Every structure is written in structure tokens, then in C-alpha cells.
Amino acid sequence: MRKLFVASLKMLYRDKQTLFYALLFPVIFAVVFGLFDFSRGPKVDIAMVGARTSPVYRALVEGLRPVASFSVKEGRTLASARAALTAGDIDVVLSVPGEPPAGSSPAIGPAVIEVLYNQSNFDTNQFALGAIERIVDRLNLTLSGVRSPPLVVAPNGVKARTIDYYDFLLPGLVAMGVMQFSIIGMAVAIARFREQRILKRILATPLAPSKFLVAQVGARLVLSVVQAALIMAVGMVLFGARVYGSIFWIVALAAVANLIFLNIGVAVAGRAPNPDAAQGIGNVVALPMMFLSGVFFPTETLPAAMRAVVRYLPLTPLIEALRTIANDGLPITAAGSQLALLGVWVLVSFLLANRAFRFARA
Amino acid sequence: MTQSEPAVEVRDLVKEFPAPGGGTIRAVDGVSFSVRRGEIFGFLGPNGAGKTTTLEVVEGLASPTSGQTFVLGSDSHKDAARVKSRIGVQLQAAAYFDHLRLDEILELFGSFYPRSVSPDVLLAKVGLSEKRRARLKELSGGQAQRFSIVAAMVNDPEVLFLDEPTTGLDPQARRHLWDVIGSINREEGKTIVLTTHYMEEAELLCDRVAIIDNGRIVALDTPLGLVRQLPAAYRIAFATGRAIDEEDLARLPGVAEVAALPNGERRYELRVRDPQATLFAFTTWARDRQVALDDVRVSPATLEEVFLSLTGHALRE
Numbered sequence: 001m002r003k004l005f006v007a008s009l010k011m012l013y014r015d016k017q018t019l020f021y022a023l024l025f026p027v028i029f030a031v032v033f034g035l036f037d038f039s040r041g042p043k044v045d046i047a048m049v050g051a052r053t054s055p056v057y058r059a060l061v062e063g064l065r066p067v068a069s070f071s072v073k074e075g076r077t078l079a080s081a082r083a084a085l086t087a088g089d090i091d092v093v094l095s096v097p098g099e100p101p102a103g104s105s106p107a108i109g110p111a112v113i114e115v116l117y118n119q120s121n122f123d124t125n126q127f128a129l130g131a132i133e134r135i136v137d138r139l140n141l142t143l144s145g146v147r148s149p150p151l152v153v154a155p156n157g158v159k160a161r162t163i164d165y166y167d168f169l170l171p172g173l174v175a176m177g178v179m180q181f182s183i184i185g186m187a188v189a190i191a192r193f194r195e196q197r198i199l200k201r202i203l204a205t206p207l208a209p210s211k212f213l214v215a216q217v218g219a220r221l222v223l224s225v226v227q228a229a230l231i232m233a234v235g236m237v238l239f240g241a242r243v244y245g246s247i248f249w250i251v252a253l254a255a256v257a258n259l260i261f262l263n264i265g266v267a268v269a270g271r272a273p274n275p276d277a278a279q280g281i282g283n284v285v286a287l288p289m290m291f292l293s294g295v296f297f298p299t300e301t302l303p304a305a306m307r308a309v310v311r312y313l314p315l316t317p318l319i320e321a322l323r324t325i326a327n328d329g330l331p332i333t334a335a336g337s338q339l340a341l342l343g344v345w346v347l348v349s350f351l352l353a354n355r356a357f358r359f360a361r362a
Numbered sequence: 363m364t365q366s367e368p369a370v371e372v373r374d375l376v377k378e379f380p381a382p383g384g385g386t387i388r389a390v391d392g393v394s395f396s397v398r399r400g401e402i403f404g405f406l407g408p409n410g411a412g413k414t415t416t417l418e419v420v421e422g423l424a425s426p427t428s429g430q431t432f433v434l435g436s437d438s439h440k441d442a443a444r445v446k447s448r449i450g451v452q453l454q455a456a457a458y459f460d461h462l463r464l465d466e467i468l469e470l471f472g473s474f475y476p477r478s479v480s481p482d483v484l485l486a487k488v489g490l491s492e493k494r495r496a497r498l499k500e501l502s503g504g505q506a507q508r509f510s511i512v513a514a515m516v517n518d519p520e521v522l523f524l525d526e527p528t529t530g531l532d533p534q535a536r537r538h539l540w541d542v543i544g545s546i547n548r549e550e551g552k553t554i555v556l557t558t559h560y561m562e563e564a565e566l567l568c569d570r571v572a573i574i575d576n577g578r579i580v581a582l583d584t585p586l587g588l589v590r591q592l593p594a595a596y597r598i599a600f601a602t603g604r605a606i607d608e609e610d611l612a613r614l615p616g617v618a619e620v621a622a623l624p625n626g627e628r629r630y631e632l633r634v635r636d637p638q639a640t641l642f643a644f645t646t647w648a649r650d651r652q653v654a655l656d657d658v659r660v661s662p663a664t665l666e667e668v669f670l671s672l673t674g675h676a677l678r679e
């Protein structure tokens with residue numbers, strides 16, 4: 001059995017094509033998503049138009065500059081600023097009137113600061129208009145000679161744990177990587193062994209066929225540890241993903257839960273007449289989980305009826321448990337109900353594999 | 363368990379498969395035979411005759427619909443583990459692991475048995491010692507077949523089953539393989555059960571041959587014994603300087619048929635039951651008629667003809 005296990009590992013290691021899919025494919029995902037920067041807020045380009053010497057103009061520029069997400073551009077005429085806004089190069093145009101004509105009194109009404117903005121850019125507008133209004137309010141107070149306003153806001157932001165989309169995604173990619181590779185890879189490998197009559201050849205020896213399958217599953221379990229660790233390493237080292245919990249438990253959980261997907265792979269191979277069919281059936285099983293079980297978005301966004309089903313698919317509790325550790329920084333025991341569900345799946349998938357796999361058809 | 367028990371014994375074996383359109387296909391239809399220890403026993407038959415199916419039931423890989431199969435005195439289904447540890451199986455067109463080297467494959471298969479022969483010894487047997495670090499796909503067709511024979515011998519089996527060991531090989535590689543199989547049988551005393559499409563292979567290699575067609579054994583004997591069953595088991599071929607009277611020849615004792623060979627060179631062939639009796643009468647006839655004989659040959663009929671006469675159709679359509 002030891003020789004069989006070592007030989008199974010060797011076969012896996014030398015099968016470069018399988019290794020490529022197992023290791024490179026999910027890593028490519030991790031890299032591609034890592035290249036997007038999900039942590040930045042919206043960046044707003046503001047064009048200032050008007051007399052640069054006017055105190056209102058100066059005060060606005062000084063008020064806007066310190067806001068990190070604002071980039072203030074000066075020196076355009078109103079017409080060219082409008083054109084840039086229409087073209088989408090500028091998000092907001094602030095048009096400040098010149099010096100009030102001499103002798104005018106406040107009685108003729110306030111000077112109007114015209115704000116032109118791109119109406120289709122809802123988030124940016126909310127944010128930019130709010131900030132501009134606050135600056136103008138402050139200016140108004142100053143201009144009206146109010147030195148100490150009766151009410152002030154004391155911002156006291158509590159530093160919460162920062163989770164950006166990439167931090168959220170990474171545990172999902174780990175789970176997806178081991179699942180894809182195991183269901184489809186295992187199913188195709190065994191279907192190929194059968195097609196080449198290797199299974200039948202083994203059946204002609206005293207070796208219990210189940211031992212051969214166990215060795216295959218074991219070898220792939222080892223590979224899934226490497227796979228999970230590699231995806232985590234790429235995400236954390238190259239792209240600075242934040243992981244708050246134990247990396248050991250993340251990798252260990254992904255690998256152990258992978259037993260489920262390997263069993264499913266064996267079950268698929270048991271039903272599939274040839275390697276191509278195994279690939280097809282494997283995809284039919286794996287793809288819905290990949291899209292529904294919350295790899296890319298929280299399952300809370302699914303319709304309730306769908307979520308009621310999806311939460312019981314094996315990939316869902318795995319991803320939830322991984323996020324409990326990675327994103328919430330909790331110990332693995334905090335994901336008790338997910339672990340229980342995974343335990344049930346290990347059992348169920350083993351029975352499925354056992355039932356579906358007709359070794360006699362070898 | 364005594365040495366006198368046959369290596370293989372099959373009684374009334376029937377094997378049916380579900381037919382694609384419903385109903386069943388009877389692949390093996392009541393086959394009985396036994397193989398003695400130490401002999402090379404051949405199954406000769408066309409595609410779909412039931413050769414592979416018969417072997418697979420005997421090897422314990424497929425269960426019989428009815429009937430019994432024994433190997434070395436053990437039931438190959440009730441006592442499968444015991445049988446499997448004592449036989450070697452080469453499957454028709456089976457592959458081995460793509461990503462293991464030859465010695466690693468032999469080592470691995472050896473580990474499935476309580477006792478095994480070292481890969482080096484096995485590879486040396488079939489002249490593949492230099493290829494021990496090669497992958498199977500780097501071998502020629504003949505080398506790959508030789509490898510698959512020793513891969514069936516990792517457990518030093520008492521009975522070796524070879525399913526079409528030479529199919530798809532060129533004549534030279536085929537001859538080489540006959541030598542290998544022959545020496546395994548003679549030098550190691552292993553019983554060998556093989557299947558083939560080739561008459562020549564059955565005639566030259568096998569001690570006894572079972573001719574199988576449509577799931578039934580239509581004849582079972584030594585190659586010569588099978589040929590003797592034919593009404594005219596021998597032929598006398600000759601050439602003459604002038605045309606002869608064929609009717610005249612047909613009246614000679616023991617002549618079943620006279621045929622002019624179709625190459626236009628006045629070559630004839632006599633199908634005869636007893637070549638000794640006929641030859642004497644034939645040479646006398648030639649002297650009396652002053653026929654100059656040339657290139658006289660006497661040969662037994664081939665299994666091809668046996669097959670044709672038993673089944674009414676040629677081995678390969």
C-alpha cells in the first residue's frame with residue numbers, strides 16, 4: 001500500500017498537464033483578481049473655473065485639496081471644462097463667480113457657485129456634492145463672521161477590520177481551486193485508467209481495487225495541500241491580501257474538505273463511460289457550485305429560495321468556514337455548523353463514490 | 363491440490379451480455395474444455411468469437427451467466443483471491459501507467475502480490491534490460507508486447523493467460539514473440555493459454571488448439587489432429603510438362619479432388635486422405651502415362667482449411 005501510494009504520487013507529479021491545471025489555473029485567478037485594486041474609493045476629478053484671485057475661489061480650492069479622493073484641476077475656461085465633463089475626463093465642474101460688483105449689497109442674494117456634474121455617475125456625485133456643500137457651509141459661517149459655531153461634529157472613526165474584495169475573494173479561490181481540480185481531475189483520471197484497461201488489469205491481481213482508489217485519492221489530497229498553500233501565498237505575498245486567522249487551518253481545512261470533492265470525482269468516474277464524458281459530467285457538477293456557492297460574491301445576494309438549496313452544497317460551508325477564519329479572524333471552532341455539514345458531506349460523498357463506482361465495469 | 367489437476371477446467375460456460383437494443387447477446391455459448399499443466403493451449407477464432415470473454419471469466423474478471431471455471435483446482439470466482447495470486451494475465455490491448463518507468467511498473471505490480479520477481483530479472487527475460495528506465499510509450503510495438511508479457515509474470519505465475527499477444531505486430535516481431543513464449547513454456551514449465559487470429563501461430567506455437575466460432579468450440583485437438591479430421595487432410599502439388607487428364611487422376615486411390623492451379627503453368631493439386639497410398643499410385647500413373655513430374659510437394663492442409671470446413675466461413679471475412 002505504501003508503494004502504491006508513492007507510485008500514485010509519482011504519477012501525479014510527472015503528469016505535467018494535470019499539475020498545470022491544478023496549480024497554475026487557480027493561481028492565474030488569484031493573480032488576475034490581484035491586479036484589480038478593490039481598496040480605492042472613487043476618485044473625483046474637479047475642475048475649478050472662475051477668477052483665481054477671488055477669496056471664495058481660494059477658499060474652495062483650499063477646502064477641496066486635502067480630501068484625498070479629490071483631484072483639483074485649475075486653469076480651464078468654463079467652456080473647455082464643460083467639454084471635458086461631457087467627454088468624461090472630469091467628474092465635477094465648480095464655477096465660482098468673480099468679485100461681487102462694487103457697491104452690491106448682500107440684499108441682492110447670495111453669489112451662486114455653480115456645480116456641474118455628470119448625472120450618470122451616482123456614487124461619485126453623492127460623495128463629491130456632499131463634500132462640496134460642507135466646504136461651502138464652512139465658508140458661509142466664516143464669511144458671516146461666526147467664529148465659534150454652536151454645534152460641531154467631532155469625527156471619531158473607530159478603526160474597524162479592513163476587508164476589501166480581494167481579501168474576501170481569496171478563501172473562495174482556494175476552495176474553488178481544490179474543488180475544480182478534484183472533481184474533474186479525479187473523474188477524468190479514473191475514466192482514463194478504465195479506458196486504458198488499467199483498472200481491469202489491476203482487477204486481475206490480488207490487490208483490492210478499493211485500495212488503488214484510496215491511494216489515488218490520498219495522492220491528490222497531498223497535492224491539494226500544495227495547491228491551497230500556493231494560492232494563499234500568491235494572494236498574500238504578491239498582492240497583500242489580509243488574512244486574519246490561522247493560515248495553517250485554512251490550508252488544512254481546504255485539503256481535508258477536498259476529500260468530499262475527490263469522492264465526488266470517483267463517483268462521476270463510476271458513471272461516465274469515457275474520459276470525455278467524465279469531463280462533461282464533472283463540469284456539470286462543479287460549475288454551478290463555482291458560481292453559486294459564494295466564491296465571487298456572498299451567497300446572501302442570491303434569491304432566498306436559491307440560497308436555501310445552495311447553502312447545503314459542499315462548497316458553500318467550506319467557503320464560509322474558510323472566511324470565518326481568514327476574514328473574521330476566528331478560530332476554526334467558530335465555524336461549527338459548517339464543519340458539521342462538511343462532515344456529513346464526507347460521509348455522503350464516500351457512499352456516493354462507493355455506490356456509483358462499479359469496478360466490475362472496469 | 364495435486365499436480366494432476368488440470369491447469370484450467372471450464373464446464374458448460376455461458377456468458378451473456380445485455381444487447382444494446384434489449385435482449386441479450388450470448389458471447390459464450392456452452393463452452394467446456396480443460397488445459398493440462400505445462401501445455402500451450404490456443405484459442406483460434408475470428409473477431410467476436412468469444413475468446414476474450416471466455417478468458418476473462420476464467421481469470422475471474424467477469425462472472426459467468428452459468429457454468430463453472432476452475433484454475434489449478436480452485437474455483438476462479440468462489441476462490442478468486444487464491445486464483446489471482448497464481449495466474450498471470452495479459453489483457454488484449456491493455457496499457458500500463460503512462461507516467462511510470464518500466465521497472466517502476468513491475469515493482470508496483472509486484473507489490474500487489476505476497477511474493478514477486480525482481481524487475482531486473484523480468485526485463486532480462488525479454489531483452490528489455492536497457493529499457494528499464496524508459497516509459498512504455500517509448501517502446502516499439504514488439505517491445506511493448508514483450509513488456510506486457512513479463513508484466514503478467516511479476517508473481518511467477520503457474521498459468522499465464524495471453525490475449526492476442528502478437529496481434530498488430532510485423533512478422534519478424536511476431537516470430538520473436540513466439541520464441542519468447544516458447545521458452546517461457548519450455549524453460550520455466552509454465553502453462554500458457556493464449557488466443558490468436560493467426561493460423562500459423564496456432565500451428566507452430568500451440569500444443570493444442572480450440573477452434574471457437576460464435577461462442578462455441580467447434581473443434582479441439584493438436585494442430586495436426588485437427589487437420590487430420592478433414593476428409594482430405596493432405597495435398598500433393600506438382601507441375602507437368604504437358605496437359606494431363608484430370609479425370610484420370612481423380613480415379614487414383616485416396617484422391618478426393620483434383621484441381622488445376624490458376625497460374626496457367628500446368629500446376630495441379632490433389633487433395634488426398636492418405637498421402638502414402640496415393641503417392642505410390644500417383645508415381646506409377648506418371649510412369650505409365652509418361653508424364654514428366656516436376657516440383658512434387660506433399661503438405662498437410664492448414665488450419666485455415668479446417669476452420670473453413672468446420673464453420674463454413676473463412677477465418678477472416
Ligand SMILES: Nc1ncnc2c1ncn2[C@@H]1O[C@H](COP(=O)(O)OP(=O)(O)OP(=O)(O)O)[C@@H](O)[C@H]1O
Pocket residue numbers: 379380387388389407408409410411412413414415416454
Ligand atoms: N462488455 C460487453 N458488453 C456487451 N457485449 C460484449 C461485451 N464484451 C464482449 N461482448 C460481445 O461478446 C462477443 C464476444 O466478444 P469477445 O471480446 O469475447 O470476442 P473475441 O473473440 O475476443 O474477439 P476479438 O478477436 O475481436 O478480440 C462479441 O459479440 C462482443 O460484441
Ligand SMILES: [Mg+2]
Pocket residue numbers: 413414415454525
Ligand atoms: Mg478478444
